[in-house]
Amino acid sequence: MDQVFKKTDMVENNKSLNLFPKNQWYVCALSKEISTEKPLARTVLNTNLVLFRHHNGQAVALEDRCCHRALALSCGVIEEGGIRCGYHGLLYNQTGRCIEIPGQEKIPSKAKVKAYPIQEKNQIIWFWYGSEEHPVPNCEPPEYxxxxxxxxxxxxxxxxxxxxxxxxxxxxxxxxxxxxxxxxxxxxxxxxxxxxxxxxxxxxxxxxxxxxxxxxxxxxxxxxxxxxxxxxxxxxxxxxxxxxxxxxxxxxxxxxxxxxxxxxxxxxxxxxxxxxxxxxxxxxxxxxxxxxxxxxxxxxxxxxxxxxxxxxxxxxxxxxxxxxxxxxxxxxxxxxxxxxxxxxxxxxxxxxxxxxxxx
Structure with missing residues (x-):
């Protein structure tokens, strides 16, 4: 046998987020799960995502939280411009920037949510889980x-x-x-x-x-x-x-x-x-x-x-x-x-x- 480990290793080794290997592509969805019709809420690696397709077919992953009053964006609806919050109607584009606030012309520069790097390949949606040194992908997703x-x-x-x-x-x-x-x-x-x-x-x-x-x-x-x-x-x-x-x-x-x-x-x-x-x-x-x-x-x-x-x-x-x-x-x-x-x-x-x- 290559090594001996304790049962406690299996349980205890996952007590910290740091125990998920970083700078890796992980699967966050199958392509068929993501549509332009309905947003998908999913937590991966302790990261709360809302997944949807932009009207051009691009798969998008944003932080699942409206920057206004923190309702999950997955409770909203998908529109041609992006995803609209189901509480007060703020509209976010595929980069996470708020592009419309109903009843208000000026949009604060801080009105945005985090957009996460994902790529679609071989009918799989891959999520980049990067370190501080590599917040954006430094390699391509795996091939299947x-x-x-x-x-x-x-x-x-x-x-x-x-x-x-x-x-x-x-x-x-x-x-x-x-x-x-x-x-x-x-x-x-x-x-x-x-x-x-x-x-x-x-x-x-x-x-x-x-x-x-x-x-x-x-x-x-x-x-x-x-x-x-x-x-x-x-x-x-x-x-x-x-x-x-x-x-x-x-x-x-x-x-x-x-x-x-x-x-x-x-x-x-x-x-x-x-x-x-x-x-x-x-x-x-x-x-x-x-x-x-x-x-x-x-x-x-x-x-x-x-x-x-x-x-x-x-x-x-x-x-x-x-x-x-x-x-x-x-x-x-x-x-x-x-x-x-x-x-x-x-x-x-x-x-x-x-x-x-x-x-």
Whole structure:
């Protein structure tokens, strides 16, 4: 095991805003959530945002507070010029500057709210969480080209967790739990999962996990989505970055393709997992799942099956993680014992700990 940490580390390490790594792009919304029709209130990294689209389609993030009497701007309405407060009608443009006060010609120079740097890329809205040295982005948001790949169809959602964000990291970095938690969906034989061939590598702040399970029985989700003949060769490829995790899972009929071939065929599930702290003890989980239809005419049907199975899976995870955190609060100040499946999650925690020391 790479390191041993105490249960109290998991809880106590999120007691300060400084414990969210800075100078990072975090997910604050999926593109489909933001519209010109209705503002969206969302707190990320202890920052209260109102998100909406300007009439030109640009995604905008402002401080969710009118500078006049502090009503949340998300209680207002979106107009062509920006967003209008629902209390006294002050209108703010996409830069956060008040451009109209009903019944008053002169607009005070202080009549403005903070505008936050966000960028829309691959149908994801990214929020820049900068330091004093880098209040504006010094790099581009991450690329996730799967959303724009014509070989795949995808959809997704956002979940709210009453638990710290690193517990979600731990869950995603260790897929050995599938055989116990997800028996009705993507699980499979628990013994096979616990004994899967696993390789863990780290390059900079990125951790990659590759797990192979040749000769496996396909789990229920796989059987629903793909016409496997019998046994399958399964793979799980997990890539951890500070703000998000990508997981490519799937299977081919046993002995028909190489699991290290990047162009391998079979059934694919490509998951995007944007894990963003809301506060020290609550989190947003932005997820999408993409799959590769073999029959274009049945693409929407396949997508519906995969998305519903994914939701069922994530519902199971959320129950486990929430109960886990509540039990940690009930029984504090006790150590946790690591086992062989914890290597990748421990490396991810170490990366965040190191970043916190310099942010």
């Amino acid at each position: 080209s799967i959303h724009d790949d014509e070989r795949y169809v995808f959809d997704g959602d956002v979940y709210h967790y009453d638990a710290p964000y690193q517990l979600i990291h731990d869950n995603l970095m260790d897929l050995s739990h599938l055989g116990y938690v997800h028996l009705k969906t993507i699980g499979g034989n628990a013994t096979v999962h616990m004994n899967a061939q696993m390789k863990v590598e780290q390059e900079g702040n990125t951790v990659t996990v590759i797990r192979h399970m040749p000769g496996s029985e396909p789990p229920p989700t796989y059987k629903m989505a793909y016409p496997f003949k019998d046994k399958v060769d399964r793979w799980q490829e997990i890539v951890f970055k500070v703000s998000h995790i990508t997981i490519w899972t799937g299977a081919v009929d046993a002995d028909t393709d190489k699991l290290d071939d990047p162009q391998r065929q079979g059934f694919h599930m490509r998951g995007f997992h944007g894990i963003t702290p809301e506060t020290e003890t609550t989190s947003h989980y932005f997820w999408t799942m993409a799959t590769n239809p073999t029959d274009p005419e049945k693409a929407e049907e396949l997508k519906a099956v995969v998305i519903q199975q994914t939701k069922d899976t994530f519902d199971e995870d959320r129950i486990v993680i929430t109960d886990q955190y509540q039990n940690m609060l009930r029984i504090p100040n006790s150590n946790m014992v690591d086992i062989h499946v914890d290597v990748a999650a421990n490396r991810a925690r170490r990366i965040i700990k190191e970043l916190l020391q310099v942010s």
